[in-house]
Amino acid sequence: MGMGTGTAGCTQCPYSRGLRQRRGWRRGSGLRAGSASHLQPLWPHPCSFALEGPGCLRGRARPGPAPAPPWPPCSWPPGAARSLPPRPSARDLGPAPASPRPAPPRPLPPAPLSLPDSRFLLPRGRDPEPPEAGAAVPGVPDMSFRKVVRQSKFRHVFGQPVKNDQCYEDIRVSRVTWDSTFCAVNPKFLAVIVEASGGGAFLVLPLSKTGRIDKAYPTVCGHTGPVLDIDWCPHNDEVIASGSEDCTVMVWQIPENGLASPLTEPVVVLEGHTKRVGIVTWHPTARNVLLSAGCDNVVLIWNVGTAEELYRLDGLHPDLIYNVSWNRNGSLFCSACKDKSVRIIDPRRGTLVAERERAHEGARPMRAIFLADGKVFTTGFSRMSERQLALWDPNLEEPMALQELDSSNGALLPFYDPDTSVVYVCGKGDSSIRYFEITDEPPYIHFLNTFTSKEPQRGMGSMPKRGLEVSKCEIARFYKLHERKCEPIVMTVPRKSDLFQDDLYPDTAGPEAALEAEEWPACRGPQLGPPRSLHIRCRHSHYRPQRRPRRSRGGWEAGGGDAGAPGTEGAGQGAGGAHWPPGRTAWPSREWGRLGP
Numbered sequence: 045m046g047m048g049t050g051t052a053g054c055t056q057c058p059y060s061r062g063l064r065q066r067r068g069w070r071r072g073s074g075l076r077a078g079s080a081s082h083l084q085p086l087w088p089h090p091c092s093f094a095l096e097g098p099g100c101l102r103g104r105a106r107p108g109p110a111p112a113p114p115w116p117p118c119s120w121p122p123g124a125a126r127s128l129p130p131r132p133s134a135r136d137l138g139p140a141p142a143s144p145r146p147a148p149p150r151p152l153p154p155a156p157l158s159l160p161d162s163r164f165l166l167p168r169g170r171d172p173e174p175p176e177a178g179a180a181v182p183g184v185p186d187m188s189f190r191k192v193v194r195q196s197k198f199r200h201v202f203g204q205p206v207k208n209d210q211c212y213e214d215i216r217v218s219r220v221t222w223d224s225t226f227c228a229v230n231p232k233f234l235a236v237i238v239e240a241s242g243g244g245a246f247l248v249l250p251l252s253k254t255g256r257i258d259k260a261y262p263t264v265c266g267h268t269g270p271v272l273d274i275d276w277c278p279h280n281d282e283v284i285a286s287g288s289e290d291c292t293v294m295v296w297q298i299p300e301n302g303l304a305s306p307l308t309e310p311v312v313v314l315e316g317h318t319k320r321v322g323i324v325t326w327h328p329t330a331r332n333v334l335l336s337a338g339c340d341n342v343v344l345i346w347n348v349g350t351a352e353e354l355y356r357l358d359g360l361h362p363d364l365i366y367n368v369s370w371n372r373n374g375s376l377f378c379s380a381c382k383d384k385s386v387r388i389i390d391p392r393r394g395t396l397v398a399e400r401e402r403a404h405e406g407a408r409p410m411r412a413i414f415l416a417d418g419k420v421f422t423t424g425f426s427r428m429s430e431r432q433l434a435l436w437d438p439n440l441e442e443p444m445a446l447q448e449l450d451s452s453n454g455a456l457l458p459f460y461d462p463d464t465s466v467v468y469v470c471g472k473g474d475s476s477i478r479y480f481e482i483t484d485e486p487p488y489i490h491f492l493n494t495f496t497s498k499e500p501q502r503g504m505g506s507m508p509k510r511g512l513e514v515s516k517c518e519i520a521r522f523y524k525l526h527e528r529k530c531e532p533i534v535m536t537v538p539r540k541s542d543l544f545q546d547d548l549y550p551d552t553a554g555p556e557a558a559l560e561a562e563e564w565p566a567c568r569g570p571q572l573g574p575p576r577s578l579h580i581r582c583r584h585s586h587y588r589p590q591r592r593p594r595r596s597r598g599g600w601e602a603g604g605g606d607a608g609a610p611g612t613e614g615a616g617q618g619a620g621g622a623h624w625p626p627g628r629t630a631w632p633s634r635e636w637g638r639l640g641p
Contacts, residue, residue, distance in 0.1 A: 194490060197547060198466055198481055201519065203495030203535050212236075212249060212530040213256040217502050222272045222322055223366065223409050223455045223472065226503030227530070228284065229523050230276040231511030233298060235284060236503075236530060237271050238263065244271035244288050250302045262303040264296055266310050272322045278508070279331050279557045283311075285348075287321030293336045295348055312351050316344050323367060329374040330564035331557035335391075337365045343379070345391055347561045354565060355391050371414040372462060374564075378420050380412040386422055386440060392565060400440035404432055409455045415482060416462035419444070423456035423469065431456055433469065433480070435488050445488040449478070459506045463552050464519055466492070468535075470504045477522065477533070495533065499526050509552040517545055 193199075218226055218237040228235045229251075237246045244267035249257065269289030277283040282298045294310035317338035327333035332348040341364065343357040363382035370377045376397060378388050384405070388398040404410050406425025413421050420436040431452060435445040449456075454473035461468075467489075468479045477495040482488060503525035512518045513534075520535035537548055559567070 196481055196490070196492075198464060198492055198519075198537060201466075201479065201492055201535055201537055203477060203493075203533050205497065205524075206532045206534065210254050210532065212254055214259070214528055215247065215257055215525075215530055216528060217525050218270065220270050220272060223457075224273045224322065224503070225457060225505060227505030227523055227525055228274045228276050229505040229507050229511075230281045231508065232281045233276070233284075233302070234505070234523060234530065235274050235276070236505075236525065237274060240265060240270075243268045244286075244290075246271050246274055246286060248284070248298055248303055253302070262306045264298075264303070264307045266294055266296075266308045267292070269320070272320065273324050275324050275326055277326050278328060278553070279326075279555055281555070285324045285326065285334055287324040287336055287338075289320040291315070291317045291320060291338065293317075293321055293324055293334070293346070295334070312348050314344075314346050314348070314351060316346075316353055316356075317342060323365065325368055325370065327374045327564070328370050328372065328553065329557060330559040330561055332561040333374075333564055335368060335370075335377065337368050337379075339364060341365060343368065343389075343391070349561055354561075355394065357389065357391060357394060360387065360389060360396060366409050367411045367413075369413040371418065372416050375567075376414070378412045378414055380410050380422065380424075382409075384410070384424075386410075386412045386420065386436070388420070388438070388440065392567075398438065398440040400436065403434065403436075403440075403443075406430075406432075408453075411456065411458060413458050413460050415460060416465070419482075421458060421460065421467055421482070423458050429453075431471070433489060435482065445486075447489055457504055459504070459520075459522070461509070461520060463509055463550050464548070466519070468506075468520060468522070470501060470522070472502065473500050475500050479535070495535075497524075497533075501525060502527065509549075510554065514544060514549055515542070517548060519548060 212234065215236055216239045218239055220237070224237075226237045232251065234249045234251055235246055236249075237244075240263065243265060245263040245265035247257070247261065247263050249261075264284075264286070267286065267288035267290050271286050271288050273287045275285050277285070282300060283295060284298060285293060285295050287293050293314040295312040295314070296307060297311045298307075314334070314336065317336065317340055319339040321336050321338040323335075323337040325335050327335070333354070334346045334348050335343065336346065337343045341358070341361045343361070343365070344353055345355040345357075346352070347354050361379065361381050361383075366380040366382065368377055368379045375392075376388055376390055378386060380386055380403075384402045384407075386400045386403040387396060389395070390397050403412075403422055404424025405427035406429055408425040408429070410422060410424030415421055418438040420438070420440065422434045422436065424432055424434070426432050426448065429451060431449045433445075433447045433449065433456075434443045436443055449469075452471060452474060454471040457470045457472065459468040459470070460466075465482045466479055467482060468477055470477050475497050479492045479494075481490045481492055483490060501524045505523040505525075507521040507523070512521055516534075517537045517539045518534055519537055522533045522535070524531045524533055537545075539545060539548075
């Protein structure tokens with residue numbers, strides 16, 4: 045802002061410099077330092093009556109022209125000797141000028157005219173009623189809070205490795221280049237495929253045998269080629285099946301207390317494949333029914349008790365089969381093939397129920413598993429080699445959800461828990477485990493968390509639900525394979541209470557079979573019931589089911605005799621069937637297997 049007469053001399057005036065050191069000066073607003081109006085006196089100054097602009101009192105412009113000073117302004121030349129003139133008295137100054145009035149504020153523009161809501165037009169003298177809950181009030185923004193975080197009891201699930209003294213040390217894990225888990229576990233034993241010279245072998249350890257494993261510990265070594273896949277029987281914790289490069293499938297009976305010497309004689313040898321067998325999986329509800337798939341693109345379903353083929357499916361897969369997964373009741377199975385297709389097959393009819401071509405565009409291995417409600421969960425690679433997750437409806441028409449994870453090279457191994465609807469995804473060569481919750485609401489696949497460790501994993505095994513510690517709110521336990529170690533990883537839901545948590549442990553599949561091997565082919569439709577449930581109400585992890593009812597020595601009920609049944613020696617014993625153990629008179633459902641017809 046401009047300044048009037050005498051302003052330039054005021055900066056040179058000793059009177060002004062003296063007044064700047066007194067208490068009567070007030071800082072102006074909006075003017076740069078060093079100007080004549082930077083400091084303003086509370087009383088009139090002989091040289092500053094012409095000041096204008098924001099330097100005036102309270103930073104407002106002084107209306108009208110500046111009043112004339114009672115004496116002429118300073119006219120000292122710059123650099124001349126100056127002395128402070130006598131201070132004028134109040135009589136000389138006369139009455140103090142009136143303080144200027146502030147300028148009136150600028151009026152705001154008129155608001156747009158809006159008609160009031162008819163709900164608030166009430167007669168005079170009547171108070172308006174508040175609006176209903178949830179009703180939008182005109183002119184008032186909606187302040188209702190949106191649900192930002194999805195509610196889930198598994199949102200805080202965390203993984204924690206066990207201590208070193210509870211790991212299994214000095215295990216030489218197999219180096220076979222096959223996308224298998226290399227590990228299988230049940231509530232009694234841990235099985236790991238290991239390196240062996242002169243054939244294939246796998247190690248079977250009781251869960252309590254932790255620490256360093258001796259190199260001379262006995263193994264199961266009956267195969268002449270490397271073992272590619274192993275799987276424990278869901279109805280007997282002492283029976284395990286293995287597939288090998290020697291084109292055979294073998295079923296083994298493990299002693300109750302573990303191996304005391306190398307086991308070389310299998311209970312059953314199943315020969316039917318012409319190339320190596322890379323997949324073996326047991327039927328979830330029928331006893332002694334085993335599925336095997338080999339590199340000859342053939343799927344065989346066996347009756348282990350009689351060592352005979354029940355079904356042979358050899359025209360449904362034109363290329364290598366990556367994996368096979370049964371549905372919950374065992375009426376269908378889904379498969380992932382090298383031709384990038386996912387198929388749902390009815391094995392008893394030998395027909396293709398649904399097929400999805402190019403489920404994942406990438407050429408690397410993919411896997412498919414059945415969920416509890418009939419949907420299919422797949423893992424694979426995109427065209428740009430990015431790892432993907434996908435959820436499909438039972439018709440495999442369009443993906444309900446598709447997510448991309450990262451661009452790593454390892455194949456993703458999914459593990460599904462039907463009781464909690466949580467899918468755990470482990471990548472070979474990764475050092476992390478991601479877990480997702482599957483729901484019926486979009487986006488259907490909800491990311492929960494990631495467990496991360498330092499060392500990469502070469503394989504992974506999952507403990508069945510009946511082998512977990514329910515007192516610690518443990519919902520999953522994995523056995524991670526390192527190069528020379530097996531490390532258990534516990535997944536826990538944090539809870540404060542020590543009581544049994546009903547919402548975390550619904551009825552789960554028990555060790556009792558719903559059908560016999562001879563009864564399963566007669567059930568032609570998909571109306572098979574689910575596995576016989578096991579209601580966990582104990583606080584300890586080891587469940588001991590009741591024994592099956594005894595049967596008479598003379599005859600056996602419908603379904604055929606059991607292997608080694610009491611009575612005539614060898615009666616009811618099929619090819620490769622199990623022998624009746626000495627001193628036993630009935631078949632316990634858990635302590636011994638029923639491998640006969």
